[in-house]
Amino acid sequence: MADAGVDIAQLTEDQQLALQQFTAVTDQEVKDAVPLLRRCEWNVQIAIARFFDGEPAEDPIAAAATAPAPQDTRRQETLLNGVSSPRSSTSSNRRRLDAAPRVVPQPEGQVSQQASLLFTILFAPVSLILSLGSRGFGFLGWLFPPLARLWGRLTASNVTRAGTPRSRTSGRRPLNPRDNAARFIREFEEEYGSNNLPFFEGAYSGAFDMAKKELKFLLVILISPEHDETASWIRETVLSQEVVDFIRDPPNNIILWAGNVQDSESYSVSTSLNCTKFPFAALIVHTPQVSSTAMGVAARIPGPTSPAQFVSKLRQAIQAHSEPLTRVRAQRAEQQATRSIRQQQDSAYERSLAQDRERARKKREEAERKAREEKEALEREQAKERYAQNLVQWRKWRASSIAVEPGVEDKDIVRISLRMPSADRVVRKFAADAHIEELYAFVECYDVLQASDANEKVAEPQGFEHEYKFQLVSPMPREVYDLKAGGTIKERIGRSGNLIVERTDLGDEEEEDEE
Structure with a gap:
């Protein structure tokens, strides 16, 4: 959110980064920081230095360009008879405070420089002579204190006039x-x-x-x-x-x-x-x-x-x-x-925006979930319809291939009594060498065989894998004649048998009813 008169959106990415760094260091308002950064050509270091050291009242280049041509002061004094104008006298009497500059110390890495070993060895005699001389002067200063104070003042004044810091000559170790x-x-x-x-x-x-x-x-x-x-x-x-x-x-x-x-x-x-x-x-x-x-x-x-x-x-x-x-x-x-009120307003706005986004996200996810569930339900219904159609077609196709019941003249037969899921009792004779799957197919296609169009020729449905959802069980003693074991009807059951048809898909139907 920009301050009045300053549109942060119009600034480039580098300018916004420079503005952020400058305000973080100086804690200045954006409306005051942007003009200063523009005058410094968006140089953060120069702008911070001007902020702490005090920016000049006017730009030196602009002042030089707009300054009037120099005049001959001697001629002006002659014309005015040496009398200065009232405005100049008033401004000279105005009291102005001296500026206090910001002194930046020398970097810590440049505070103390160690002399090389070769340089130390070469100047060791000189250092020894200076050390002996300083001790001699120290002894003279102890004997004659006025001489020591006079020598100290002379050396201090020389250092001051030379513009060299006292720490360079006083023997004090430079520190950060x-x-x-x-x-x-x-x-x-x-x-x-x-x-x-x-x-x-x-x-x-x-x-x-x-x-x-x-x-x-x-x-x-x-x-x-x-x-x-x-x-x-x-x-x-x-x-x-x-x-x-x-x-x-x-x-x-x-x-x-x-x-x-x-x-x-x-x-x-x-x-x-x-x-x-x-x-x-x-x-x-x-x-x-x-x-x-x-x-x-x-x-x-x-x-x-x-x-x-x-x-x-x-x-x-x-x-x-x-x-x-x-x-x-x-x-x-x-x-x-x-600024605090603005930040609180921005925070409240961000929280409200986040809540709206969260509600929109949940609403979108709920709509996607419902659409996905509806699509899955539709696909399940379509799959059930296709399965039912394929199952009807497969029953008609399989019923047309079931062998007819043997006649009275056939001796090698097996007589089976079946109790259907509908509680009907069906008795039929099968060939002794017929596969056990023939018995399962008869039970599966019993309703089709009873219909008038049982002999209608129907093609096998493509891509359909049929699965018998029942099993044949002998009640006394209980024995399951499953299809996976294979074999002929006579081998599995004998000359006759009393079987019950038990469905194995009742659990799936109950789950579908619950859904």
Whole structure:
């Protein structure tokens, strides 16, 4: 279901996949995500970077194309007698927040690079000389502490001017952001004791993204152990009960991230925040008045400050930006409620659609079952009719081939008394050498033999296999003269016999009646 003004059905499959990935990471509305993705030519990585870093106010290419031709400022000042326009003076007096960039740390796989064995062997003498020299300078620093502080400041300033992170020259082992944060917290507790500060255990970019997503204030504290006032400022200000209570107060919505500028990530953060004096603290907040994705520096607290001043500056910055954040929270809550209602409606619609499909499926299966049963019943009736017709034809054909009853002059005969299923008693003479099947055929075709057209010539039905559905039984003692055993009538029965015709298809008839 698409948002107002955006038809997802018109997007290609790749564009829909890019939109799904972007909204899953940024939790942004579809109506706001589609224009940003279009401006980024549907590149998900560029769109996510612009979302978190803040998209520029205008496209640089479009701005360059529409910008007016450059004018000679000196001629303009001459014409205006050095007086600037009121509009420019008004805009220059307008207070703007400094943008807070999102600093992405160096990948973990590139944090530490091990030197090759050959390189280590070649430079072993140099390393030994440097090690002896550093120990000598360390001994001189222990004898003359001012000289050690002066040397530390000189080396620190050289590193800073060169733009190289402190971790490259301080001997600290580079770590990934999470381990780096854990190391800072451990060193902080070892140096200043246990505390109740809620440090964020992760990268600066993670705290930055959390503050933007949850609309909280990100308090960044950067320290440099080389500065003499760092330890006193931490003990007297940062660890004071007033500051700790203010940071931990839930209504203030503060995320605390701290770092040592001797680490590469913290050094990059200090550079991006234009930090010029240590210790340094900055309060970063989402600025919806600038753009929907911008993050700005709401307050800067460089150098040592008292707990009261530290808390006062933070409180003023929080109060100044609480109202815009409250509006954005309300807007997001409304959007979330709308999204939840839409999801519930979609879920209810899907359930109703599934129920309709299930009912339709059951109805279709029931109709197919009835049609199948009707077809099977019709086939059974047709099979029964064909069987009955073939049975009548077979009886007429077999009756025409039954030998006539022997006369009085025939001596080698067998006299059989048959009790039919209809309870009629039939007595007939058969030739002694007649097969037992002849007796069965006589019983089967008895009704045809009694009819007037018994001698009618009928062809044997094609493809019909006849089966006798009765058996001949001698009552006393009971003996079954089945057809499978074969033999002549005289061999099986003797000179005479009293037999009963028992049907064997009564069970099948009862089942058909029940059906």
